[in-house]
Amino acid sequence: MLPSPQASPYLVTPTIATLLLLLATVPFWIERAGLYPYLGVEILIWSIYALGFNLVLGYAGLPSFGHGAYFGVGAYAFGLAQFGLAPNLWLCLLAAVLAAMLAGAIVSLFVSHRRGIYFALLTIAFGQAFWFVAIKWHSVTGGEDGLLKIARLPVELGVARVDLTSNVSLYYFVFAVFALVLIGLWRLVNSPFGRTLQAIRQNETRVTFLGYSVWWVKAAVFTLSAAISGLAGALFAMAQMSAFPDVMSLHHSGYIVMMTLVGGGLVSFWGPVIGVFAFLLTRDIIGTYTTAWMFWFGLFFVTVVLFKPEGIAGLIRDVSDAAARRWSPGRVAVPAREPGE
Amino acid sequence: MLFDLLPHLVNGVTLGLLFALVALGFMLIVGLMEQINLAHGSLFALGAYLALAIVGGESAIGPYLGGTWHSLPLGVRYAAALVIAPLLVAVVGMGVEVLMRRTYDKDPLFGLLLTFGAAMVLEEAIRAVWTTRDYVLQIPSVVSGGFIFQDLIWSTYRFYAAAFAATAILLVWLFIEKTPYGAVIKAGAHDNEMVRALGINLSRLRLFVFAFGTLLAALAGIILAPIWGIRPHMGVDAVVPAFLVIVLGGVGSFWGAVVASLLCGMLIGLAGAYASEWSLLSIYLLLIAVTTVRARGLFGKKSLLEA
Amino acid sequence: MALFEAEALHMRFGRRVVLERVDLRVEENVFAGIIGPNGAGKTTCFNVLTGRYRPSRGRITFAGEDITGMTPQRIAQKGLARSFQIMTLFDEYSARDNVVQALPDMRAMAWRTDYPVASDRRLSAAADEVLESVGLGARAHVRAKELPYGDRRALEIAVALASRPRILFLDEPTSGLGATGRTRLRNLLMRLKGTLTIVAIEHDLELLFSLADRVSVIQWGQVIAEGTPAELRADPWVRRSNLGKLQ
Numbered sequence: 004m005l006p007s008p009q010a011s012p013y014l015v016t017p018t019i020a021t022l023l024l025l026l027a028t029v030p031f032w033i034e035r036a037g038l039y040p041y042l043g044v045e046i047l048i049w050s051i052y053a054l055g056f057n058l059v060l061g062y063a064g065l066p067s068f069g070h071g072a073y074f075g076v077g078a079y080a081f082g083l084a085q086f087g088l089a090p091n092l093w094l095c096l097l098a099a100v101l102a103a104m105l106a107g108a109i110v111s112l113f114v115s116h117r118r119g120i121y122f123a124l125l126t127i128a129f130g131q132a133f134w135f136v137a138i139k140w141h142s143v144t145g146g147e148d149g150l151l152k153i154a155r156l157p158v159e160l161g162v163a164r165v166d167l168t169s170n171v172s173l174y175y176f177v178f179a180v181f182a183l184v185l186i187g188l189w190r191l192v193n194s195p196f197g198r199t200l201q202a203i204r205q206n207e208t209r210v211t212f213l214g215y216s217v218w219w220v221k222a223a224v225f226t227l228s229a230a231i232s233g234l235a236g237a238l239f240a241m242a243q244m245s246a247f248p249d250v251m252s253l254h255h256s257g258y259i260v261m262m263t264l265v266g267g268g269l270v271s272f273w274g275p276v277i278g279v280f281a282f283l284l285t286r287d288i289i290g291t292y293t294t295a296w297m298f299w300f301g302l303f304f305v306t307v308v309l310f311k312p313e314g315i316a317g318l319i320r321d322v323s324d325a326a327a328r329r330w331s332p333g334r335v336a337v338p339a340r341e342p343g344e
Numbered sequence: 345m346l347f348d349l350l351p352h353l354v355n356g357v358t359l360g361l362l363f364a365l366v367a368l369g370f371m372l373i374v375g376l377m378e379q380i381n382l383a384h385g386s387l388f389a390l391g392a393y394l395a396l397a398i399v400g401g402e403s404a405i406g407p408y409l410g411g412t413w414h415s416l417p418l419g420v421r422y423a424a425a426l427v428i429a430p431l432l433v434a435v436v437g438m439g440v441e442v443l444m445r446r447t448y449d450k451d452p453l454f455g456l457l458l459t460f461g462a463a464m465v466l467e468e469a470i471r472a473v474w475t476t477r478d479y480v481l482q483i484p485s486v487v488s489g490g491f492i493f494q495d496l497i498w499s500t501y502r503f504y505a506a507a508f509a510a511t512a513i514l515l516v517w518l519f520i521e522k523t524p525y526g527a528v529i530k531a532g533a534h535d536n537e538m539v540r541a542l543g544i545n546l547s548r549l550r551l552f553v554f555a556f557g558t559l560l561a562a563l564a565g566i567i568l569a570p571i572w573g574i575r576p577h578m579g580v581d582a583v584v585p586a587f588l589v590i591v592l593g594g595v596g597s598f599w600g601a602v603v604a605s606l607l608c609g610m611l612i613g614l615a616g617a618y619a620s621e622w623s624l625l626s627i628y629l630l631l632i633a634v635t636t637v638r639a640r641g642l643f644g645k646k647s648l649l650e651a
Numbered sequence: 652m653a654l655f656e657a658e659a660l661h662m663r664f665g666r667r668v669v670l671e672r673v674d675l676r677v678e679e680n681v682f683a684g685i686i687g688p689n690g691a692g693k694t695t696c697f698n699v700l701t702g703r704y705r706p707s708r709g710r711i712t713f714a715g716e717d718i719t720g721m722t723p724q725r726i727a728q729k730g731l732a733r734s735f736q737i738m739t740l741f742d743e744y745s746a747r748d749n750v751v752q753a754l755p756d757m758r759a760m761a762w763r764t765d766y767p768v769a770s771d772r773r774l775s776a777a778a779d780e781v782l783e784s785v786g787l788g789a790r791a792h793v794r795a796k797e798l799p800y801g802d803r804r805a806l807e808i809a810v811a812l813a814s815r816p817r818i819l820f821l822d823e824p825t826s827g828l829g830a831t832g833r834t835r836l837r838n839l840l841m842r843l844k845g846t847l848t849i850v851a852i853e854h855d856l857e858l859l860f861s862l863a864d865r866v867s868v869i870q871w872g873q874v875i876a877e878g879t880p881a882e883l884r885a886d887p888w889v890r891r892s893n894l895g896k897l898q
Contacts, residue, residue: 066456113636119452120380123460124587125635128628131580135625193767195760202752205741212701213753213814214727215761253580257464264457295472301465308458309446 015186023182030171038287040170041242046283047174047181048238053263053275054188055231058224060260061268061275062192064204065114065221066123068256069130070232072110075137075251077103077233078240079144082153092156092167096237103233104226106133111222111229118207130256137248149247153240167241177238184231192272200224258282261304267316274316281315349617351496356613358502358571360606361509363585365564367605368516368598369557370586376532376553379452382459383440384561384586385579386466391433391562392569392578393470396481398425419484430562436466437558438551445547463579470576479574481566488570505567512563517598529553584608584627591635652715654679654848655700655818660709662692662699662872669695670872673709675850677818677865682840682849684863686856692872693852694736694822700850701733701820702726714817728758732816734807736823736852742796746787746806749795750778753813778813785809785839801832808839819843821851825858833858860884 015023029043052074059067080102084095114125137144144150158165158176167173191197199220202210211217240246249255266278282300289296307314370384399421400414413421440462447455487504490497520526532539532549540546564582572578585608589601608627615623655677662670669692677683687693699706702723711719718726732753741749751757751774760766768774782791785805790798795806804824811819824840825833833855840862843849853859859866860880868876868883876886 064453066453066460068460113632120456121591121635123382123456124591125632128584128631128635132625132628132632135622135628139621139625190767191764193769194764195757195766195768196762196764198748198752198757198768199761201743202741205743206739209735209739209741209810210752211723212727212733213810214724214755214758216724220761252577254464254467254577257460260457260460261464295468298465298468298472301461301468305443305458305461305465308454308461309443312454312457 016189019185019189023185026178026181030174040174042283042287043174044170044177044242046279047177048235048242049259049262049279049283050276051181051184051238052232052235053259053266053268053279054184055228055235056259057263057268057275058188058192058200058231059228060263061270062197062200062204063221063224065118065225066260067126067225067228068123068253068260069126069128069133070228070259071251071253071256072130072133073103073107073229073232074236074239074255074259075133075246075248076106076229077236078246078250079137079150079236080233081237081240082150082246083143085153085156090154090156092158095156096234099237099240100230100234103236104230106233107226107229108222111225115218115222115225127253130251130253134248134251134253137251144246144248147248149245150240151245153244153246155241155244173242177242180234180238184234188231189272196220261301264312265300265304265307265314267314267319269317270313271316271320274314277315347494348496349614351498352613352617353610354498354502354506354613355571355616356610357606358506358509358609359568359612360585360609361506361513362564362568363582363609364513364602364605365509365516365560366582367586367589367601368513369560370583371589371601372529372553373557374590376529376550377444377448379444379448379455380459380587380590381440381444381462381554382456383462383466384558385581385583386463386470387433387437387440387558387579388561388565388568388582389470389574389576389579390436390466391429391565392481392574393474393479394429394432394562395422395425395566395569396474396479396574398428399482417484418482419486422482422484426563426566429566430559433562434555434559437554440558441551441554467576467579474576476576481569481574483570501570505571508567509564512560513602516560520598525552529556581624581627584631588627588631588634591631591638653677653712654714655850656712657700658710658712660696660699660706660711662695662704663707668872670699670706673869673872673874675700675867675874677848677850679848680845681864682844682851682862684859684866685850685852685869686854686859686866687869691869693869695872696869697733697820697822697852701731727814730815730817731820732811732814732818733820734811734822734824736826738803738807740795740803740806740810743794745792745794746782746798746802746809747775747778747791749806750781750809750813751775753810754778755814758814781809781813782806784812784842786835801828801835804828804832804836805839808836812843816847818848818850821849821853823852823854825853825855837862 026043026047030040033040033043056067056070059065059070077099081095081099084098088094088098110126110129113129114122117125138146140146155167155173157167165172165176167176192200199210199215203217203220207217236246236250239250262278262282263275264278265281266276267274268278271277285296285300289299293299311317313320366384366388370381373381373384399418440459443462444455444458447458483501487501489501490499492498520530528539528544528549529552531542532544532546532553539549561582565579568582569578572581585605588608589604592600592604608630611626611630612623615626653676655675657673657675660670660673660675662668673696675683685693685696695704698704700711702718702721702725705720709719710717713726713729713731716729718729741752744752751768754774754777756777757768757774779788779791782788785808787802787805787809790802795803798806804827808821808824811821825836828836837858840849840851844862851859851863860883863880865877865879866883867874876883878886
């Protein structure tokens, strides 16, 4: 990820504003496009998950292969808070985020002094442990049958009460959360903390010798990422009205890795979102022709890793660079100052 | 009291011996390449599924094999599966090695992502062909069933599995220690620069070791299938002892790997005696504990894994 | 009292003893050199002095404070900077961003999550100043991995300088450089000499002896000779060994 010259003192960039505007109108035209509102909900929820995940993979360069655990913890916590505490939307979301954050914090204690394969193995082991508990702890999680009858709690804003049972209203709620997460993370990756993450990815030793407390930074980003994943998980549980253990499986944790990388998470802030689009559109379009669409996506992922690890975002950048050179050949090519696209 | 634990211990030993097959293959590969192949577990699973297909019967491929094949006695079909499936998996294993070549001089992160992707693709292929339902691998009646000894019920199959695994381990040992090719592999595991300097074709060696290692994993998968059941993600648990062996620094130590695998197996076996539902979880906790404590784990010399 | 002092350092890895009774005293603003054949323990010595390894025995004092066994990041925070022989730059970053990352002001903000770094003029200006001082002013915007080798070496030092250290450790700064590169580096070090304390490992004896105030010779993990360049030129051991290829 190259630093962005467009990190502005204003809250949002033109790109973000355009995207949000576009997304705000989705329910109006999505059916005409041959799709359905719930897809919009899924895209946004997975985007939140992927953006949070990419902090660890794309920005800090840490291969977390067990992130599904935090998504799942968020989902279950949302449901359990709803049944066990109170059916209040804000409370349940908070419970989910806190639970996932706690899980992430605990795991971060074990993984923060590592990188590479050890990091990966530990995250896999923890992911499996969480998944195991979710399956076997029948009394709490419902085991393989899952946690059912999770309700879409209404938004209580004091004066108003918005019911979220329809997919369209749920979409707007998720959209609001997405917008906040998007803006928050955009500012984060362009801040000193974000720079430090990227520096750690490029050369952790150097960062240590420059006087940074690298362990704490890694622990912090991992915990934050877990919290965001948990938030996504909670929204997911609400959207699906249930929570199942399989989101914590190694296989599902693999999905988020693949999406994020294919989209270009290693080089671009938008990579994860692009990846989510690619994944869900593959599911819905190729999925109509074959149930083995995941296999093809996996093959695509392997191809990307081998031949274009910069992913789709990288391809877009190459195309726009080539176009820029073609249309203004007189200009000296200044080495890419990545506009965060 | 202790006596009642015996069947669990036998289970543990059986598991441990089979884990050792997986771990040995894994170790040889890691030793030569200093890269961990996360797809090893999926190849273990693939072995079991292919055996399922070859034995025929109710599997997805069964109907395509034709009546003649099915009329053969189960023992013949099973033996055929035991030979053919691992060989097929070895071919796939070599395919993975070829894919990995591009990642050798890049950031190790790419090798990890690649083998992780390969594992996902393999598992997806399995799901696509066989779906996610549970299958049962039919075994010849001579090794199935149980018997009673000293008032306890024992499973015949576990003894067969243990015996088979032990024999296989012994054969692997003989191969590594007593044959010239084995010596080259051993040397390569310790110092692949040296091997290249000796004029040995490193890439062909890698290919062979990959084939050999994955063949062992597939064999273990076939033998373990009747004990664990056949599910798409059955391979994940099977490689944990292999990871553990690597983390403990067992590359190059044949019997070290076997002992570590046996310990894992016993852990599961014993856990099975007290909390059978949670027994598999124990090896993940063990992996976490070992990886955490083992600060400078691997290889003695600083290795590429040390990052 | 010396700014930096190492007393009776002893370092072993397993059963291998790599450093034995190594003493080092560096006064403020002195340019100290460390020489020795390959495998003598110079780099290990460096790593111990800069906190990468904890010495098995001995004491290290920096500005009057005992820093033995402190983590590298704490030592760095106290004003010790080092460069690396095998270059450790942030390859994807521009030269400017490499230096920015090293600035103390940036480090002080490391936990700020809501401040657009790229638009911070002060940071870029400070970074550009450092780049200018090593001759990279014109290439501030070039990505580190696209810089030619000589520039990367200069950047390596720039990053170490950026943290405004009290003492600068240079690990074989001329490594891999050709004649032009060496001259450039020598001029840079001449400019730095006297403005801060420098400790350098070097194989280029001509260069080091022309810059250093004092030099220590490490062989077999021990300091076998120490003194000014003139004294060492006269030292019989130094003359006898391969190192004595000096006029």
